[in-house]
Amino acid sequence: MGKQEWKPGNMLYPLPAVMVSVTDGKGRDNIITVAWAGTVCTNPPMVSISVRPERFSYQMIRETGEFVINLTTEELTYATDYCGVRSGRDEDKFEKMKLHKEKASKIRAPLIRESPVNLECRVKKVEELGSHHMFLAEVVAVHADEAYINGKNKFQLFKAKPMVYSHGSYYGLGKMLGTFGYSVKKK
Numbered sequence: 581m582g583k584q585e586w587k588p589g590n591m592l593y594p595l596p597a598v599m600v601s602v603t604d605g606k607g608r609d610n611i612i613t614v615a616w617a618g619t620v621c622t623n624p625p626m627v628s629i630s631v632r633p634e635r636f637s638y639q640m641i642r643e644t645g646e647f648v649i650n651l652t653t654e655e656l657t658y659a660t661d662y663c664g665v666r667s668g669r670d671e672d673k674f675e676k677m678k679l680h681k682e683k684a685s686k687i688r689a690p691l692i693r694e695s696p697v698n699l700e701c702r703v704k705k706v707e708e709l710g711s712h713h714m715f716l717a718e719v720v721a722v723h724a725d726e727a728y729i730n731g732k733n734k735f736q737l738f739k740a741k742p743m744v745y746s747h748g749s750y751y752g753l754g755k756m757l758g759t760f761g762y763s764v765k766k767k
Contacts, residue, residue, distance in 0.1 A: 590616075594744035594751060597660050600629060601648045601681075602640040603689045609681065611673045611692070612637035613664030615745040616712065617649060625719040627701060630712035636668045641715055645703040646687040650695035654741040654752045659694075661750065686720040696740035698723040 595615045603609045616630035627649060631638045641647050652660045659677040666673060674681055674692075681690035684700050691698040701717035728739050743752050 591747070594746035597652055597664075597743065597745035597750060598629075599650045599652055599656070599660055599663055599692055599695065600637065601650060601689050601692055602637045603644060603646070604640045605644050605688055608640075608668075609674060609690055610637050610640060610668035611650075611663040611677075611679070612668070613660050614649075615664075620716060626704070626716060627699065627719060628714050628716050630709070630714045632712055638713070641703065642706070644688065646689050647701050647703075647715070647717070648684060648687070648689045648691050649699040649701060650692040651697040651737070651740075652743055653696060654743050656694060657743055657750050660743070682723075684721065685723075691723060696725045696728055696737060696742075697735075 596617055597613060597615045598617050600612050600614050600617075601609065602612065612631065612635060614629045614631065618628055620626040620628050629647070629649065631641065637647075659679060662677055663673050666676075673679070674690075680693035682693045682698075684691055684698075687700045687702065689700075691700075699719050700721040700723075702720050703715050703717045705716040707714040707716065724735050725740070728736050730736055738753070738756065741752055743750050745751075
């Protein structure tokens with residue numbers, strides 16, 4: 581059995597499907613689902629998200645320079661999908677999905693309470709790449725749900741049942757296969 585060659589495309593899967601909360605700074609908040617999100621740098625802590633300019637949330641991010649990346653779980657899959665296919669121009673997605681806003685500590689965009697991890701971000705640079713513009717942002721605060729912190733003060737995201745997006749579908753993450761460095765760890 582061989583491999584087929586396809587036209588160039590983005591087949592880097594699975595990806596985190598995250599809900600990004602934004603504000604216009606004048607009282608209107610929104611949620612956009614983004615599957616094109618990633619880690620950029622450790623020091624300073626930086627992430628990126630890529631958003632189409634025609635999306636409702638795009639202008640809010642451009643104008644305020646802020647957003648929150650809210651990690652998603654199996655329980656949040658329906659809301660994650662909904663917030664990616666419906667526009668905030670037409671409805672309040674927080675209200676429609678019964679998601680709760682929490683005040684961020686460093687920026688104006690709200691956190692989503694139901695998310696196990698929230699990353700408050702400040703845009704440092706915008707790269708206009710084509711169909712999507714990439715927002716490079718510094719993480720200025722992280723909020724972790726205490727329900728997933730064990731007695732040794734270690735965060736256990738797996739207990740929240742995180743989910744990912746892969747080629748048009750959402751998947752829960754299965755069993756742990758190893759830990760970083762286990763292949764070279766002395767026994």
